[in-house]
Amino acid sequence: MITFRTHGIVSVSEIVSQSRLTCAASRSLAAEARRRIGRVLRHLTPGFGISGAAGPSLREIVRMRLASGDLFRVDGNVWAAQGDGRQTCAICSDPIGKGEVEYEAVSEDQEPAFAHIACFKLWREESYASHRRQ
Ligand SMILES: [Zn+2]
Numbered sequence: 690m691i692t693f694r695t696h697g698i699v700s701v702s703e704i705v706s707q708s709r710l711t712c713a714a715s716r717s718l719a720a721e722a723r724r725r726i727g728r729v730l731r732h733l734t735p736g737f738g739i740s741g742a743a744g745p746s747l748r749e750i751v752r753m754r755l756a757s758g759d760l761f762r763v764d765g766n767v768w769a770a771q772g773d774g775r776q777t778c779a780i781c782s783d784p785i786g787k788g789e790v791e792y793e794a795v796s797e798d799q800e801p802a803f804a805h806i807a808c809f810k811l812w813r814e815e816s817y818a819s820h821r822r823q
Contacts, residue, residue: 719800747808751780751815761796762816767809768793780808 745753754760760779769792772785779802785791792809795801804812 715800747781748811748815751812752819755815755819760812761794761800761802762819763794763809763813764816765813766794776803778804778808780804780812 751760755762769790772787772789772791774784774787776785776791777783778785783805785803785805790806792804792806793801794804794809794812
C-alpha cells in the first residue's frame with residue numbers, strides 16, 4: 690500500500706515516483722481481474738478456448754463481456770505499435786508476439802488494453818453494435 694505523507698514537504702519527484710508505483714499496482718490488479726474473469730468465462734462456457742469445440746464464438750464472448758461491463762467499448766482511437774511480446778490480447782487472451790502489431794486502446798479510466806489487429810476489429814465492431822443496441 691502506498692500512502693502520501695500529509696505533513697512536511699513532499700517533492701514533486703517523490704509524488705511522481707509514488708504515482709508510478711500506484712499505476713503499476715493498479716495495472717497489476719486490473720490484469721488479475723481480467724485473468725479471473727477469463728477463468729469464470731471458461732468455467733461458464735466449457736468450450737471457450739478449445740479450438741473446434743462447441744461453444745460461443747469469440748464474437749459472442751466479446752458481446753457478453755461488453756454487455757457485462759467486463760470489457761470497455763472502443764472506437765477508432767487506438768495506438769498501434771510493434772509488439773514486444775509482453776502484452777496479452779484482451780480479446781483472445783493469447784500473447785501478442787514480437788513482430789505482430791499490437792493495438793492499444795484506453796478506457797475512460799485510462800486503463801490500457803491491448804489486442805491483435807483481428808481481435809481489435811472484432812472488438813470495435815461489437816462496440817459499435819452494442820452502442821446501437823442501447
Ligand atoms: Zn487476440
